[in-house]
Each structure stands twice: as structure tokens, then as C-alpha cells.
Amino acid sequence: MKERRTVDENYTQWKSLVPVLYDWLANHNLVWPSLSCRWGPQLEQATYKTRQRLYLSEQTDSTVPNTLVIANCEIVKPRVAAAEHIAQFNEEARSPFVKKYKTIIHPGEVNRIRELPQNSKIVATHTDSPDVLIWDVEAQPNRQPSLGATVSCPDLILTGHKDNAEYALAMCPTEPFVLSGGKDKSVVLWSIHDHISALAADPGSNTRHASKGGGSTDKPMNSPSIGPRGIFKGHGDTVEDVQFCPSSAQEFCSVGDDSCLILWDARVGSTPVLKVEKAHNSDLHCVDWNPHDVNLILTGSADNTVHMFDRRKLTSGRIGSPVHKFEGHTDAVLCVQWSPHKSSVFGSSAEDGNLNIWDHEKIGKKQETAGSGTPNHPPGLFFRHAGHRDRVVDFHWNASDPWTIVSVSNDCESTGGGGTLQIWRMLDLIYRPAEEVLAELEKFKSHILGCE
Numbered sequence: 075m076k077e078r079r080t081v082d083e084n085y086t087q088w089k090s091l092v093p094v095l096y097d098w099l100a101n102h103n104l105v106w107p108s109l110s111c112r113w114g115p116q117l118e119q120a121t122y123k124t125r126q127r128l129y130l131s132e133q134t135d136s137t138v139p140n141t142l143v144i145a146n147c148e149i150v151k152p153r154v155a156a157a158e159h160i161a162q163f164n165e166e167a168r169s170p171f172v173k174k175y176k177t178i179i180h181p182g183e184v185n186r187i188r189e190l191p192q193n194s195k196i197v198a199t200h201t202d203s204p205d206v207l208i209w210d211v212e213a214q215p216n217r218q219p220s221l222g223a224t225v226s227c228p229d230l231i232l233t234g235h236k237d238n239a240e241y242a243l244a245m246c247p248t249e250p251f252v253l254s255g256g257k258d259k260s261v262v263l264w265s266i267h268d269h270i271s272a273l274a275a276d277p278g279s280n281t282r283h284a285s286k287g288g289g290s291t292d293k294p295m296n297s298p299s300i301g302p303r304g305i306f307k308g309h310g311d312t313v314e315d316v317q318f319c320p321s322s323a324q325e326f327c328s329v330g331d332d333s334c335l336i337l338w339d340a341r342v343g344s345t346p347v348l349k350v351e352k353a354h355n356s357d358l359h360c361v362d363w364n365p366h367d368v369n370l371i372l373t374g375s376a377d378n379t380v381h382m383f384d385r386r387k388l389t390s391g392r393i394g395s396p397v398h399k400f401e402g403h404t405d406a407v408l409c410v411q412w413s414p415h416k417s418s419v420f421g422s423s424a425e426d427g428n429l430n431i432w433d434h435e436k437i438g439k440k441q442e443t444a445g446s447g448t449p450n451h452p453p454g455l456f457f458r459h460a461g462h463r464d465r466v467v468d469f470h471w472n473a474s475d476p477w478t479i480v481s482v483s484n485d486c487e488s489t490g491g492g493g494t495l496q497i498w499r500m501l502d503l504i505y506r507p508a509e510e511v512l513a514e515l516e517k518f519k520s521h522i523l524g525c526e
Contacts, residue, residue, distance in 0.1 A: 081427070081463050088460040092161035098150045099160045099498040101461070102169035104482075106132035106492040108143075109467050110187040111482040114211070115194045116474040117146070124149045124475060128172065129197060129211070130482070130495065131184030132219070139219045140183050142199060142226075144176040144211050149475055152502065165494070172495065176216045178209060181225040185240045191247045196266075198252055200243045204235035205299075206254050208266065227297050230269050234262040234302035242316045242328065247365070249323040251303075255313025261306040261328045263340060268300045308336050308346040314358060320365040329358035329373055337385065348388055353396075354381060360410045366417030374407030380422045382434060398437060402430050402452040408465065414473045419505075421479065423466035429481050431457035431500070457504060461496050477505065 092099060114127025125148055132141040148171045163169070182201035190196040195212045208230035217226055232252060239256030246253070250266040311331035319325035324340040335353035336346045354375035364370040371383045373396075380403075381396035388395070405425035413419035418435040432454045462483035469481035478499045485494050503511050 084460060085463050089161060092461075093157040095457075095501060095504070096160055097152055097499045097501050098155045098478075099163075099461070099496065100169045100171040101163040101165065101167075102172045102495040102497075103164075103166050104130075104132075104492040104495055106134050107484050107486060108482050108493060108495065109133060109183070109185050111468050111480045111495060112187045112189050112197070112470050113194070113472050113474070113480065114144070114189060114197075122151055122154045124151065126472070126474065127175070127194070127211075128480065129187050129189065131180070131187065131199075132492070133183050134219075138221055139179045139223055139225065140181075140201075141217075141219050142178040142180045142184050142187070142197075142209065142211075143174060144178070146173050146175045147171060147480075147497065149472075149478060149497065152499065169495075169497075171497065176211065176214070177219055178211070178214050178226045179217045179219055179223055181207070181228075186243045188243050188245045190245045190250060190266075192250060196250075198232075198243055198245060200240055200254070202238055202240055204233070204237060204239055204256065204258075206232035206239065206243065206252060206264070208232065208252075229297065230266065231297045231299040232262075232264045232302070233299050234264070234305060235260065242313045244316045244318055244326070246318045246323045247320050248318075251318070251323045253316045253318060253326055255309075255316045255328050255330070257312045259307065259309045259311060259313060259330070261309070261313055261316055261326070261336075261338065262302045263304045263306070263326070264300060264302050266300075268303070269298060304340050304344055306338050306340075306344045306346075308338075308349060309334060311357075315360045317361050317363045317371075319363055319368055321368050327361055327363060327371060329353065329361045331357040333358060333375075335361065335371070335373055335383065337388075348385070350383070350388055353383070354379065356406075359406065359408055362410045362412050362420070364412045364417065365414060366412075370412075372410045372412065372420055372422075374410040374422055374424075376406040378403045378405060378407065378424070378426075380407055380410055380420075380432075398434060398454070400430075400432055400452065400454055402432075402455045402458075403428060405465075409468055411469065411471060413477075414471050415476045416505075421469060421471065423469050423481065425465040427460070427462045427464050427466060427483065427485070429459040429462070429466050429469055429479070430455055431459070433505075457500055459496075459498065459500075461498070462494055464493075475499075477502070 108130045112129040117125040128145040128147040130143040186200040207228040235256045237258035242255030244253040309330045313330045316328045335350040337348040356376040360374040380400040403424040409423045423429040437453045464485035472478040
């Protein structure tokens with residue numbers, strides 16, 4: 075009970091600060107929990123806002139089917155929303171900025187969603203099965219998720235895992251390649267081009283695959299399927315996350331419950347190029363590769379920390395030596411992602427309900443603090459999004475709208491719904507260079523003084 079009161083007190087304090095910390099924020103109470111949230115393509119630009127697709131899921135209690143949801147989201151542009159309005163939201167209400175556009179009935183729970191960077195209308199999903207499902211969300215029919223409804227048919231099924239592959243999933247930024255990891259301790263690589271090539275070679279011999287998703291009411295799906303380009307062995311336990319090197323479809327990395335970080339290169343074989351045996355002191359949950367600096371890799375773990383590795387300084391088989399450890403969470407880290415717009419900035423979300431924004435370039439620089447003594451926050455941490463009241467299971471930076479983030483949490487008990495989706499952008503005075511901010515504030519100095 076005391077813990078619940080602390081959560082509520084922290085949330086109340088956070089909400090009181092929303093007008094001074096955020097440029098814009100939308101709060102959307104979900105009907106059902108979503109384990110993943112991803113941005114889709116931008117649809118239109120207007121004077122004061124943009125419209126963009128958003129991918130979510132609905133993890134139901136089997137009274138209705140599990141679904142993959144395509145929503146339309148209106149994003150208010152910077153310095154448009156009035157400060158006094160953005161904190162005036164009802165935690166138990168749907169947001170007017172998020173509207174459901176299409177529903178796909180998914181075979182089993184949607185554990186992970188990833189969009190294809192070259193064409194974000196194509197998404198991959200993981201469920202409690204060995205297969206990866208590929209969807210053309212624009213071509214898929216809109217379905218009514220009623221009890222007993224048959225599942226939607228994926229546009230392609232990727233086969234190759236020998237056991238369930240539930241979470242580890244990535245799409246390549248340079249080519250239409252897909253990467254997955256699973257309970258079979260394997261990392262599996264596919265090319266969606268192989269499906270197109272097979273059709274072109276022999277249009278009459280379309281390989282079809284009946285796949286049964288998770289959940290007892292799901293019917294087998296009769297969809298085209300392809301096998302893998304490669305299966306990579308080196309982990310000693312379940313592979314929890316995978317990521318491509320931003321500059322190469324042949325290089326990738328993976329992390330798992332064996333506490334290992336492994337780097338792979340498909341051009342040199344199916345065994346590890348480099349294996350860090352003890353990257354953390356516990357299971358690894360997530361990994362991301364810096365799109366601006368391909369030497370930097372982030373990992374997040376059940377030991378509550380984020381580690382940053384420089385691959386030039388790694389040697390195989392030894393205990394991992396990160397170039398920095400980020401210690402700002404009080405519970406297991408679930409998701410890490412580099413900012414698409416600033417090379418030194420990244421976010422991390424955790425079971426403690428916080429989404430932290432870090433800048434590794436701030437580490438070691440003189441920190442201005444009130445009074446004397448040490449800073450009251452961990453090195454590198456410069457913003458903490460505390461708007462969720464339970465674990466933040468996923469978040470995604472918006473590549474089309476700088477500093478805008480979507481995040482989702484499983485705080486069903488607090489919200490009287492299925493969890494919370496928030497779309498938010500911190501005030502630009504927080505992340506812009508100090509001299510630039512001071513110069514802008516100087517312009518308003520006389521006006522501020524005149525208001526006293």
C-alpha cells in the first residue's frame with residue numbers, strides 16, 4: 075500500500091510539472107495492454123500539426139481476439155500548444171489525438187512490432203510461436219475483432235526457428251532483411267527479397283505454410299513462407315533482442331539471458347565474430363546500435379543498468395568492459411534506443427516506470443548544481459519522463475518529428491484501463507545548447523521583469 079502511495083505521489087508531482095517541462099503531451103488510456111508501439115509513415119503536414127500512422131497492439135483476455143492496431147495520430151508542432159492546456163488530461167480517457175484506423179486480427183498476442191525502414195507500411199510481428207509474421211498494413215483488410223472471428227492472414231511467414239521466438243526482432247535500415255532471436259538460442263536472418271525472387275522464378279509454386287499462432291482459438295494460417303538466409307549459433311540461453319549494424323545488412327548483434335553480447339557477420343559464417351561473455355551481471359533484455367556512430371552499442375539489463383560499448387575496444391571471451399555504465403533506473407531495463415537526430419543522445423525505459431533520456435557527451439563535463447557538492451542525478455541523465463505509473467514496456471523516437479517520443483506502459487491498475495500510451499516532446503529549452511537558450515531568454519528579460 076505504501077508503494078502504491080509513493081507511485082501516486084510521484085505521478086502527482088510529475089503532472090504538476092508538465093507545463094514547464096513539456097512542449098506537448100498527449101495521454102491515451104488503452105482498452106487493452108500493448109506490448110509494443112512504433113511510428114509508421116507520416117501522412118500529411120498542416121500548419122500547426124502533422125498526421126502520422128502509429129502501430130500498437132491489443133493484448134486481450136481471449137474474450138475477443140488479439141489485434142495489431144493501425145492508428146492515425148495527430149502531432150502538434152513545436153511551440154504551438156499552450157502550456158496550461160497540455161496538463162489538462164483525464165487519465166481514464168482516450169486522447170482526441172489518437173484515432174484507430176484499422177484492426178488486424180492477429181494469431182496470438184503481439185509481443186513485438188517492427189517496421190521496415192525503407193517502407194514503413196510493411197511491419198513484422200512476433201507472437202508466442204517460432205515464426206515471424208510480415209504484414210502489409212495498408213493492403214490488409216480492416217477487421218472487426220469479435221469472439222470467434224478468424225485471424226487475419228499474414229502477407230508472408232518467415233520460418234527457421236526451432237522453438238518460440240517471442241521478442242527479439244529487427245528490420246534492417248539498408249536492405250529488406252529481418253532478424254530474429256528465440257528460445258532455441260539462435261539468431262535467424264531472412265531477406266524479404268527471397269519471397270519476391272521465388273515468385274518471379276516460378277509464379278505457380280508459391281510456397282505456403284500453415285502456421286499456428288499462440289492462443290487456443292487461433293486457426294492455422296495459409297500464407298506464403300520463406301526459409302532463412304542463415305541461422306547463427308553462439309548463445310547459451312534465450313536470445314532477448316537483436317539489432318542490425320546501421321551501415322550493413324550483413325553485420326548484426328544480439329543479447330540474451332546468458333548475459334552475453336554477441337557480434338555477428340553473415341559474410342564470414344554462422345559463428346560469433348566477437349562474444350562478450352559477461353556484458354552485464356544479469357540477463358540482457360535489449361540492445362541498440364548507434365545510427366550515427368557504428369562503433370557504439372547500448373545494452374540494457376535486469377541488473378537495472380545501461381552499458382555503452384565501443385566495439386573497437388572489445389575482445390572476445392573476456393568480461394565486457396563498457397566505456398560507460400548508466401545507473402539511473404531502480405528496476406530492470408526493458409528498452410534502449412538511440413536518438414535518430416543527435417548522435418550522443420539515447421533513451422532507456424524500465425520496470426520502474428521511468429523513461430530516461432541521456433546524453434553521453436555530458437559525462438565528465440562540469441555540472442552546475444545548486445549549492446556545493448555532487449550532482450543529484452546520475453552522470454549523463456538530463457531528462458526523466460515520469461508520466462507512466464508502471465513498467466514502460468516500449469518506446470520509439472519519431473524519425474519524422476525530432477524529439478517526439480511515443481511510450482507505452484502496463485499501468486492497468488492505476489488507469490482503470492489497459493495501460494497508458496503517451497506521445498510527448500520535452501521543452502526545447504532543456505536540450506538546446508545553454509548559450510543559445512540564454513540568448514533567447516535575454517530577449518524576453520525586459521518583458522519578464524515588467525510582469526513582476
